[in-house]
Amino acid sequence: MNYEHLIRIKRDSFSTQTTLGKLDIDGEHFCETLEDTVRPVGIKVYGETAIPSDIYMSVGIHYSNKFKREVLILSTEEDGVTIKHEGVEFGYVYLHGGNKHNNTLGCPLVAHNRVDRNTIQSTAEAELFDVIAPLIRAGKNVQFIARNGRQTK
Numbered sequence: 001m002n003y004e005h006l007i008r009i010k011r012d013s014f015s016t017q018t019t020l021g022k023l024d025i026d027g028e029h030f031c032e033t034l035e036d037t038v039r040p041v042g043i044k045v046y047g048e049t050a051i052p053s054d055i056y057m058s059v060g061i062h063y064s065n066k067f068k069r070e071v072l073i074l075s076t077e078e079d080g081v082t083i084k085h086e087g088v089e090f091g092y093v094y095l096h097g098g099n100k101h102n103n104t105l106g107c108p109l110v111a112h113n114r115v116d117r118n119t120i121q122s123t124a125e126a127e128l129f130d131v132i133a134p135l136i137r138a139g140k141n142v143q144f145i146a147r148n149g150r151q152t153k
Contacts, residue, residue, distance in 0.1 A: 003143035031124035052085040059142040097123030
């Protein structure tokens with residue numbers, strides 16, 4: 001994969017509702033993440049499934065009507081808003097702030113602190129946007145990938 005900058009989530013804690021991880025930019029730790037639960041390949045429950053792992057996605061900028069601001073968006077398709085993998089489709093997956101599983105709706109949440117297995121706090125959304133948006137606007141190829149660590153019971 002040819003890219004100039006890489007955002008990577010290393011998922012390290014898995015439960016029935018949430019998946020926690022660490023987000024880095026070009027190999028440097030940036031913040032904590034909280035996503036919905038990881039499901040087997042090809043299975044998706046709307047608003048309750050983490051995005052697919054081990055696939056590269058483009059990072060873009062998109063105006064969110066829900067949030068009323070520009071946000072970072074992930075996609076695999078030319079439309080810039082859709083992720084397709086193994087027969088499953090996600091749309092409008094943003095990297096945004098939030099604290100708990102009910103804030104995700106299938107999106108990775110970004111924050112500075114991990115509280116417990118189900119909560120993160122102190123949003124990192126604005127800082128992440130401020131680092132990545134200028135790269136995208138300068139025409140740099142920014143990619144994203146999530147990697148699952150070892151899952152234990």
